Amino acid sequence: xxxxxAMRGLLCLIAALAILPLALPSARAxxxxxxxVLTPLTAGATALGQEILRGAELGAQYVNERGGxxxxxxxxxxxxxxxxxxxxxxxxxxxxxxxxxVAAVIGQVHSSNMIAxxxxxxxxxxxxxxxxxxxxxxxxxxxxxxxxxxAIDDDRVVAWxxxxxxxxxxxxALLGENTDYGVGLIQxxxxxxxxxxxxxxxxxxxxxxxxxxxxxxxxxxKNWDPDLVINIGVGNPAYLIINQAYDxxxxxxxxxxxxxxxxxxxxxxxxxxxxxxxxxxxxxxxPNQKLTAIGEKAKELYSKKYSEPPIxxxxxxxxxxxxxxxxxxxxGSAKPADIMKALETxxxxxxxxxxxxxxxxxxxxxxxxxxLMIAQGTVKDQLAKDAPILFPASVKTGSLVxxxx
Numbered sequence: 142x143x144x145x146x147a148m149r150g151l152l153c154l155i156a157a158l159a160i161l162p163l164a165l166p167s168a169r170a171x172x173x174x175x176x177x178v179l180t181p182l183t184a185g186a187t188a189l190g191q192e193i194l195r196g197a198e199l200g201a202q203y204v205n206e207r208g209g210x211x212x213x214x215x216x217x218x219x220x221x222x223x224x225x226x227x228x229x230x231x232x233x234x235x236x237x238x239x240x241x242x243v244a245a246v247i248g249q250v251h252s253s254n255m256i257a258x259x260x261x262x263x264x265x266x267x268x269x270x271x272x273x274x275x276x277x278x279x280x281x282x283x284x285x286x287x288x289x290x291x292a293i294d295d296d297r298v299v300a301w302x303x304x305x306x307x308x309x310x311x312x313x314a315l316l317g318e319n320t321d322y323g324v325g326l327i328q329x330x331x332x333x334x335x336x337x338x339x340x341x342x343x344x345x346x347x348x349x350x351x352x353x354x355x356x357x358x359x360x361x362x363k364n365w366d367p368d369l370v371i372n373i374g375v376g377n378p379a380y381l382i383i384n385q386a387y388d389x390x391x392x393x394x395x396x397x398x399x400x401x402x403x404x405x406x407x408x409x410x411x412x413x414x415x416x417x418x419x420x421x422x423x424x425x426x427x428p429n430q431k432l433t434a435i436g437e438k439a440k441e442l443y444s445k446k447y448s449e450p451p452i453x454x455x456x457x458x459x460x461x462x463x464x465x466x467x468x469x470x471x472x473g474s475a476k477p478a479d480i481m482k483a484l485e486t487x488x489x490x491x492x493x494x495x496x497x498x499x500x501x502x503x504x505x506x507x508x509x510x511x512x513l514m515i516a517q518g519t520v521k522d523q524l525a526k527d528a529p530i531l532f533p534a535s536v537k538t539g540s541l542v543x544x545x546x
Contacts, residue, residue, distance in 0.1 A: 173217040174210060174475045176201065176465060177237035178458070179258075180248030180272070185225015185350075186376035188408040189454050193248050193272050194220055196455035199442045200462025210469045216462065219243055223254055225350075225376060230254035231261060238267045244475045245270065247461045250454075251375065252276030252322040255287070262286040267477045268484070270461045273401070273454050276321045277504040286477075288484060288498050288507040290457055290464070290491055292425050294322070295504055298329040300423060300513040301371065301398065302339065304532040308541060310368035312342045316358060316382060317373030317400075318350040326373050326400060352378055356385050363391040373400040380412050383420065393419035393544020402426075404518050405452045405525040419544035420518045421531070425511040426453040426493060428526035435463055436492030450525065453511070460491035517542060 178197045181190035201216040209215045219241045223230035230251070237243045246262075247270040249255040255274040262269050263284050271279055271289035275297060280287055305313060315330060317323030327345045334341045344365055346358045359382070362370060370392065372382045379399060386392035399422035403409060409417060428450055432440065439459040443451040451459075464484075469475050472483035485507070488497045496509035515532040516525075519542050529539025 172214055174214050174469065175217050175219050175241055175243040176462065177234075177241065177243035177246035178218055178220045178248040179223050179230065179233045179237060179246050179269075180220075181225040181250055181376070182220065182222035183224050184376070185223075186250050186403075188406050189250055189273065189376075189403065189452075190222075190248070192406065192452055192455045193250070193458045194218075195443065195447065196439070196451065196458030197247060197462055199439065199446070199455075200459035203438060203442065203459070204462060204466040210466050211473070211475065214475070216466065223249075223251070225251050225254070227251075227254050227257045231257050234258045234262060234267075234269070235265075238265050243267060244469070244477055245465050245480060247458060247465075248272050249274040251320065252279060252325070253320045255279050256282075256321055259284040259287050268481050270465075272458050272461060274322075275401075276325050278321060278325070280506040280508050281504045283500075283506045285481065290461060290496055290509045290511070292423075292511055292513055293504050293508060294325055294329055296510060296513055297400070297423060298326065298333050300515060300532065301330065302333050302337065304398075304515045305341065305369065306339065307532055307534070308369075310341075312365070312367040312369075313344075314362040314365060314367040314370045315343065315345040315373060316355070316362065316370065317345065317347055318375060318378055319347050320350055320375070322375060323347065323350075323373045326371075330371070348374075348378070350375070350378060352381070354385070355381055356389065359386050359389055359391055363389060363395075367395060370395055370397045371400060372397050375401070379403055383413050384416055387413075387416040393546070396421055396541065396544065398422065398515070402453055405528075407449055409518075410522045415521050418519060418521060419542060421541075422516060422518070424453065424514050424516050424525075426456060427514060427516065427528075427530060427536075428524075430493070432456075432492055433490050433494060435460060435490055439492050452525070456492040457511075460493070460496075464489045464491060464496060 180193045205215045221233035245268045249271045252274045268286045273291045275294045317327045402424045404422045468483040472479040484498045498507040516528040
């Protein structure tokens with residue numbers, strides 16, 4: 142912890158020199174309170190970033206229509222594109238804080254980006270909410286400015302291993318990108334297999350996230366003849382894995398599990414068409430689950446405006462905006478330090494239930510976790526609400542359908 146403190150001290154000094162002429166943001170009643178949305182808008186999970194931005198904008202609209210905060214101040218969304226790249230993420234955070242004067246930032250999707258941002262956010266003092274970035278390190282480092290209402294990789298691995306055990310799979314191929322997310326999940330499955338004495342045969346492959354051809358790795362996996370392939374790509378690589386696995390007759394002949402909920406996005410079927418049938422995927426929200434009043438309002442506003450159902454990232458961004466509004470009102474201030482104190486000491490309502498952000502140990506630091514399920518898309522253009530849930534048994538609505546062409 143001393144070493145971690147020393148490293149943060151050095152990073153804080155560097156950050157302070159970079160923003161020396163500038164002041165950290167503050168806000169008074171009746172002034173706009175700016176909330177940054179730092180998310181991929183042009184590359185690296187672009188579709189998800191766009192959905193998150195939509196949710197944030199609708200969340201700000203909802204806050205403003207119910208009277209704003211602090212006696213009438215309005216939320217104003219300032220969007221910044223991180224393009225799924227660490228350098229752009231760090232630069233985007235600096236801009237939002239030092240130039241735009243935001244009181245908080247939401248929207249993070251890529252774990253590597255948020256981990257890097259944590260290094261300067263602790264110094265610049267403005268809180269950052271992970272909207273879908275999942276690596277345990279994001280919170281386990283106990284960065285004071287890091288908050289999350291998204292799934293953590295530890296819980297994701299537990300769900301995967303539970304599903305694998307349920308299905309009786311023995312040989313598991315893991316194909317992951319060379320990021321904190323991809324490498325971390327491969328290691329998590331490896332550690333979980335050993336810890337729980339599951340006796341699984343694992344074969345892992347790590348690829349560069351800018352890859353354009355994964356055929357050699359997929360052919361190796363096909364020759365190994367696994368029971369399940371876990372697709373740990375984000376954005377374009379995730380789709381590349383599906384398309385190329387189909388082309389070499391690896392998928393859907395062998396079940397494939399997507400590492401996050403991108404098959405619930407409308408763009409999924411537009412991108413892969415019939416090749417995407419029978420995909421398994423982990424979800425943190427199912428359209429048929431019971432939501433809070435805030436969640437129902439978010440669904441209503443989104444469906445009315447965009448004529449399609451919202452996904453988890455959209456609803457979570459909406460909820461984060463409402464949580465921030467409630468924390469500002471609880472604190473009686475829009476100063477970042479006051480917001481963080483209010484978040485740590487209060488209980489709030491997200492779209493899917495209560496959320497609190499205690500100074501807990503390990504990955505539970507500032508963490509409010511959603512429930513995790515595994516579903517399957519079996520029919521082209523299938524809506525998320527019609528996808529059967531395979532795991533856990535307590536909410537199961539269907540059984541695994543073996544793929545065919």
